[in-house]
Amino acid sequence: MAFPSAGSAIAAAWERCWFAPALPRPLAIVRILAGTVALALWWSWSADLNTWFGPDGLLPVEAVREWRSPWGVSILDLARSTVVVRGLYLAIGAALVCLTVGLATPLAAPLAAAGFASLLHRAPMLAGPADDCTAVLLWCLVVGRSGDDLSVDRQLAVARGSGPAQPGIRNRIALSLLLVHAAVIAGAALLAQLKADVWWGGSAAWLLSINAAVPVQFQTAFGRSEYLTDAVTHGITLFEAVFAAGVCVPALRRLTGWIGIVGWPVVGLVVGEPWWGAAMAVFAVTVLLTAPVDGDRAG
Amino acid sequence: MVPPWLDLGFDYGLTRGLPDDADHRLLVSGRGAAAPALEFPASGMTGQRAARWRRLARAVAIDDADPSGTSVLATGMAEGLFSRVGADDLEVVVSRDPFPERGTAARSAPEKVSTVRLRRGSAGLQLIRTSDPEELAPLLRPAPPLEGKVR
Numbered sequence: 001m002a003f004p005s006a007g008s009a010i011a012a013a014w015e016r017c018w019f020a021p022a023l024p025r026p027l028a029i030v031r032i033l034a035g036t037v038a039l040a041l042w043w044s045w046s047a048d049l050n051t052w053f054g055p056d057g058l059l060p061v062e063a064v065r066e067w068r069s070p071w072g073v074s075i076l077d078l079a080r081s082t083v084v085v086r087g088l089y090l091a092i093g094a095a096l097v098c099l100t101v102g103l104a105t106p107l108a109a110p111l112a113a114a115g116f117a118s119l120l121h122r123a124p125m126l127a128g129p130a131d132d133c134t135a136v137l138l139w140c141l142v143v144g145r146s147g148d149d150l151s152v153d154r155q156l157a158v159a160r161g162s163g164p165a166q167p168g169i170r171n172r173i174a175l176s177l178l179l180v181h182a183a184v185i186a187g188a189a190l191l192a193q194l195k196a197d198v199w200w201g202g203s204a205a206w207l208l209s210i211n212a213a214v215p216v217q218f219q220t221a222f223g224r225s226e227y228l229t230d231a232v233t234h235g236i237t238l239f240e241a242v243f244a245a246g247v248c249v250p251a252l253r254r255l256t257g258w259i260g261i262v263g264w265p266v267v268g269l270v271v272g273e274p275w276w277g278a279a280m281a282v283f284a285v286t287v288l289l290t291a292p293v294d295g296d297r298a299g
Numbered sequence: 300m301v302p303p304w305l306d307l308g309f310d311y312g313l314t315r316g317l318p319d320d321a322d323h324r325l326l327v328s329g330r331g332a333a334a335p336a337l338e339f340p341a342s343g344m345t346g347q348r349a350a351r352w353r354r355l356a357r358a359v360a361i362d363d364a365d366p367s368g369t370s371v372l373a374t375g376m377a378e379g380l381f382s383r384v385g386a387d388d389l390e391v392v393v394s395r396d397p398f399p400e401r402g403t404a405a406r407s408a409p410e411k412v413s414t415v416r417l418r419r420g421s422a423g424l425q426l427i428r429t430s431d432p433e434e435l436a437p438l439l440r441p442a443p444p445l446e447g448k449v450r
Binding site: 040041044045047048051056057058059060062063064066067123125126127128130203206207210211212213223226229272273275 | 320345353372
């Protein structure tokens with residue numbers, strides 16, 4: 001009967017997608033890249049840390065609590081002195097370093113994710129799209145065993161005579177979560193653009209180039225040519241549509257991954273959010289690394 | 300006052316092409332002063348650091364634009380601004396760079412989006428939205444009790 005076979009095919013695909021054991025290597029690469037991006041973003045808070053969060057800072061906890069969502073919590077809410085603010089900030093940085101190099105990863109991953117989220121919740125009005133995407137990357141890494149490869153943990157295990165890293169279901173779940181978020185984020189950006197006239201009319205790239213964070217060369221180029229502005233505007237929306245759809249088709253993931261690795265940093269530069277482009281490129285790396293190899297139909 | 304976590308969306312800057320999406324700047328000066336004492340982002344600030352200050356300025360403007368709100372951010376920042384500027388009567392201005400016409404090289408002068416006056420006195424902290432003169436001087440915090448100081 002067609003119905004039971006279709007049902008079992010869907011069940012098998014679901015099983016492969018979420019529960020087929022996966023080697024830790026792809027997740028380890030994502031861990032190193034995501035940790036590096038997170039460290040760069042963490043560092044960007046350092047210069048103004050006390051101006052914002054210090055005892056006589058511009059963003060006292062009470063005011064931020066009124067402003068942010070009621071379930072937002074942050075360990076930095078407890079800091080009432082400059083020393084404690086600085087100490088907690090350094091502890092978050094230490095957790096991110098441990099995650100990046102893969103030292104005590106099972107502990108470092110949740111601490112790094114919680115610490116990074118804490119930083120964002122302490123002052124959500126300062127957080128941008130790069131922060132949001134990086135937080136998603138870090139939480140997905142908590143699920144898998146990313147420290148089982150390319151890590152200090154792995155070197156220590158080898159020194160103790162441990163065998164090669166084993167595939168695990170948790171790794172597959174983490175990778176699939178990353179893929180789902182990659183598609184959703186690209187799709188959400190696309191939908192937001194389709195609601196705006198400037199993206200239909202082609203002038204969005206011109207408006208984007210006015211942003212102070214965008215290299216002035218873009219403004220010059222877009223100012224000279226309407227055709228270029230139109231092409232870049234529609235190219236960005238097309239790229240996002242291709243990426244969001246390509247992630248969902250295992251056979252297209254290799255191509256989609258390469259397109260994303262090149263495309264997201266470029267889009268990030270054009271929209272004045274280079275670190276957002278870098279975070280999205282990490283998602284694209286995940287897409288590339290989860291592409292089925294020749295002869296593998298599982299995806 | 301903000302959407303829940305992960306409902307923030309990924310409609311990154313300028314996806315809507317609205318004036319609100321333009322670069323914002325926070326200017327703080329003593330009342331009557333000719334030039335701002337503080338400017339955020341300060342000249343020379345770049346990258347994520349400057350972007351965070353621009354986001355803060357935009358958030359203050361959106362907060363101040365809410366007629367039913369109490370400008371939580373501006374009042375929250377008051378004590379820190381008083382000590383940094385060294386005055387008890389401040390003007391906090393949020394300005395933004397308007398979008399030029401397509402293909403036009405000339406940039407218009409920044410436009411004021413929000414202006415509030417923060418004053419600290421015997422009556423406590425006052426916030427005055429200078430764009431709404433009919434709402435002058437709502438008392439946000441009552442004066443502290445004089446317990447122990449009355450002889």
